[in-house]
Amino acid sequence: RPDLTFVGTDIEIDFTLTDQNDFSQLIEATVAAGDFPGTYFGFGTRGRVRYTVPGTNDIPFIYDAKSYSVIEVPAPSPAPPTLVITPNTTTPGNYDFSWNSLAGRLYDLVSATDLSTAISTWPVWDGRTGLAGTPPENLLADIPGGGDEKRFFALVVRDAPPLFSENFDAAAALPASWTSSGPDNGTDWEVGVPSGVISGPVTAFTEPNCAGTNISGYYTENVDVSLISPV
Known part of the structure; x- marks a missing residue:
């Protein structure tokens, strides 16, 4: 037995x-x-x-x-992606890449001509960095192959950073690190409760506050004002 x-x-x-x-x-x-x-x-x-x-x-x-x-x-959770490389059917020497992907992950396509160094140190290939996951699969088409006698490709995976969020509800003023280039010709970015029934929304998307140009009325003509977030 x-x-x-x-x-x-x-x-x-x-x-x-x-x-x-x-x-x-x-x-x-x-x-x-x-x-x-x-x-x-x-x-x-x-x-x-x-x-x-x-x-x-x-x-x-x-x-x-x-x-x-x-x-x-x-x-491993999640399992590492499987990179599939196939010759491009229209451009000789170019390749198509595909891999199983996950939401919330970013992918770098990296490459080297030998295996003497760690994959994490390989340079990004053809500028393909920070590729957001598009489940269930990511596709890259017609990517240059380099023309080398030998070339190796791999994926470096990392978590996507958290999305920046601001609801402007802490105070009726721009939050710290936000900057505005105004005012210009009577128009500026303001934070508060929108009251422009005709000129803008009746309420903020996340009540009570929002940021807007002349939040209680129309903005003026020929102005150049910008609102810049900290990230």
Whole structure:
């Protein structure tokens, strides 16, 4: 019977004695990645030693035994993307890239002509940096291949930074680090409750405050005023 059954797979370890001071170890196991919940896994066994003794039964049984523990190695969460590269059908020497992507992740396409350095240090290829994930797949078409004898491509993945948000409700004034270039010819950026029934919205999108030019009336003609956020 098997020494260990691991996710439906029987694993047996046999030791065959070859002389009075030695034995050989035979491990027989068939493990298919499809039998496991993820591609990333690890396992060990605790063996049951059986002997086939050549010759007489008075040969001393001299052996060392080792034991192993079953270790479950969880898959990386999320799993790394799989980069698929195919020749472009219209431009010789160019390639199309695709990979499984996730929302909230940014991807850099990087490349190098050898594997002597870590992928994290490879330069960005063709300016393809900060590519937002478009689940379930990102596509890049007609990308130059470089024309090198050998060239390697990879993806560097990072979390997208949080989206900047401001509702202007803390006070009826511009928040710290916000700047305005006005006023100009009677028009400026203001913070408060909009009251321009005809000239603007009746309420702010997130009540009560919003930022607007002349928040209670029309802006004037031929003005150049800007409102600049801190990021």
